Amino acid sequence: MSGDLLGAALAARAGARAMVLTGGIGVGKTRAVLTLAGDLRRQHLRVGGVASPWALVGGETVGYRVRDLTTGEEHPLCSRPAPGLPSCRFTFSPEGLAFANAVLARATREAEVIVVDEVGPLELSGGGFTPGLRAALGSPAFLILTTRPALVDEVRAWAGLAGVPTIELGERPPALRTLAETQHLFDAAAEHCARPTGSTGPLTGYADSLARAATLVTIAPGERILDIGIGTGAFACRVAVPGVEVWGVDPSPTMLTRCQKEHPDYHLREGHFLALPVPDGAFHAVLSSFAFHHLAPTEYEPAFAEITRVLEPGRRFALLDILFTTEQAREEARVILGDLWDDEETYPLTAEVVQAAESAGAVDVAPHRVGRLHWAITGTRPHSPVSRARRSPAA
Numbered sequence: 489m490s491g492d493l494l495g496a497a498l499a500a501r502a503g504a505r506a507m508v509l510t511g512g513i514g515v516g517k518t519r520a521v522l523t524l525a526g527d528l529r530r531q532h533l534r535v536g537g538v539a540s541p542w543a544l545v546g547g548e549t550v551g552y553r554v555r556d557l558t559t560g561e562e563h564p565l566c567s568r569p570a571p572g573l574p575s576c577r578f579t580f581s582p583e584g585l586a587f588a589n590a591v592l593a594r595a596t597r598e599a600e601v602i603v604v605d606e607v608g609p610l611e612l613s614g615g616g617f618t619p620g621l622r623a624a625l626g627s628p629a630f631l632i633l634t635t636r637p638a639l640v641d642e643v644r645a646w647a648g649l650a651g652v653p654t655i656e657l658g659e660r661p662p663a664l665r666t667l668a669e670t671q672h673l674f675d676a677a678a679e680h681c682a683r684p685t686g687s688t689g690p691l692t693g694y695a696d697s698l699a700r701a702a703t704l705v706t707i708a709p710g711e712r713i714l715d716i717g718i719g720t721g722a723f724a725c726r727v728a729v730p731g732v733e734v735w736g737v738d739p740s741p742t743m744l745t746r747c748q749k750e751h752p753d754y755h756l757r758e759g760h761f762l763a764l765p766v767p768d769g770a771f772h773a774v775l776s777s778f779a780f781h782h783l784a785p786t787e788y789e790p791a792f793a794e795i796t797r798v799l800e801p802g803r804r805f806a807l808l809d810i811l812f813t814t815e816q817a818r819e820e821a822r823v824i825l826g827d828l829w830d831d832e833e834t835y836p837l838t839a840e841v842v843q844a845a846e847s848a849g850a851v852d853v854a855p856h857r858v859g860r861l862h863w864a865i866t867g868t869r870p871h872s873p874v875s876r877a878r879r880s881p882a883a
């Protein structure tokens with residue numbers, strides 16, 4: 489891959505002003521530009537600019553650093569001061585940004601190749617690395633920019649680089665984060681964040697959407713419900729009528745502690761969508777709110793295999809989340825919400841979720857709009873398995 493990328497960069501430099509490297513979160517864009525910068529240097533090219541490696545504490549991503557590719561000097565770039573609900577956005581360090589822009593300004597005077605890792609919504613709105621990037625664009629150097637796939641066209645148009653070679657790195661990661669990262673994120677959210685009733689950004693209308701989605705579930709006293717990603721119990725408590733037995737699963741022990749404090753009678757278990765620590769066919773309804781989007785697309789179908797496994801045959805699930813009907817609608821929402829959009833999250837399309845549920849064997853699967861950005865997907869475990877292949881429940 490390293491040789492391929494070097495060859496592509498040299499070929500691009502022969503005929504274009506710049507090249508763009510793209511790929512989803514976790515595919516290794518920064519690792520790729522660091523390797524490429526070393527390879528270009530071995531070709532006797534003067535390489536400058538910035539890379540933004542993760543800042544890890546105890547194995548967890550807590551932010552990003554910014555590295556001067558010429559000197560190796562690094563500074564903190566951004567961090568998550570209070571991760572979790574209602575937004576996981578990063579806070580940028582003015583010193584880190586000033587350092588990065590100074591590095592880019594120097595590179596415009598000294599370098600033949602300038603790397604800018606990475607160009608994102610902050611730059612598209614005129615902040616972040618924009619001053620340094622503008623200077624680099626005005627220099628004769630060859631530019632290597634990294635950005636997320638959804639931003640490629642916008643970044644190229646913004647930088648006046650329409651049509652420059654663009655290379656997509658790797659595949660989508662099999663999981664958005666590790667279980668330990670998810671626990672860390674939501675343990676911190678449970679400790680620091682209030683209940684997201686007055687939510688903004690993609691969670692706008694949270695409480696109304698929960699109330700509307702709750703009407704999609706019919707449950708009678710004496711029956712049992714399961715809420716996956718229960719958090720503090722916000723969805724379950726809107727669905728449960730007196731006499732209903734409520735069970736909840738969540739990967740975050742701190743969320744479960746908070747939930748238990750608010751609802752001492754709930755039966756709570758540590759676990760996650762792909763391995764529900766509950767028996768087959770035990771529930772008369774399965775619920776989930778604002779948790780499904782923490783899965784990677786490859787995990788959607790196995791998650792529904794678990795949901796249908798634990799439902800009693802003939803009974804229904806209702807899964808509420810931030811969903812979109814088209815990629816265009818998702819992109820429009822990102823633009824409208826601007827800074828309130830969370831770039832760390834991937835919100836699925838309703839059709840992807842419906843298809844995953846059907847592939848896992850659910851029937852009568854249907855999307856219901858319950859808020860501006862919120863949809864509930866309902867479906868039923870059939871009385872006898874449908875012919876489509878079903879995955880066995882996760883161990």
Ligand SMILES: C[S@@+](CC[C@H](N)C(=O)[O-])C[C@H]1O[C@@H](n2cnc3c(N)ncnc32)[C@H](O)[C@@H]1O
Nearest residue numbers: 674717718719722740743760761777778779782
């Ligand atoms: C935005 S909160 C929503 C909590 C609650 N359902 C609500 O509507 O207020 C997301 C919840 O999903 C949980 N979560 C994250 N990843 C999960 C996974 N893979 N499986 C199950 N729950 C998960 C988090 O721990 C957190 O409690």
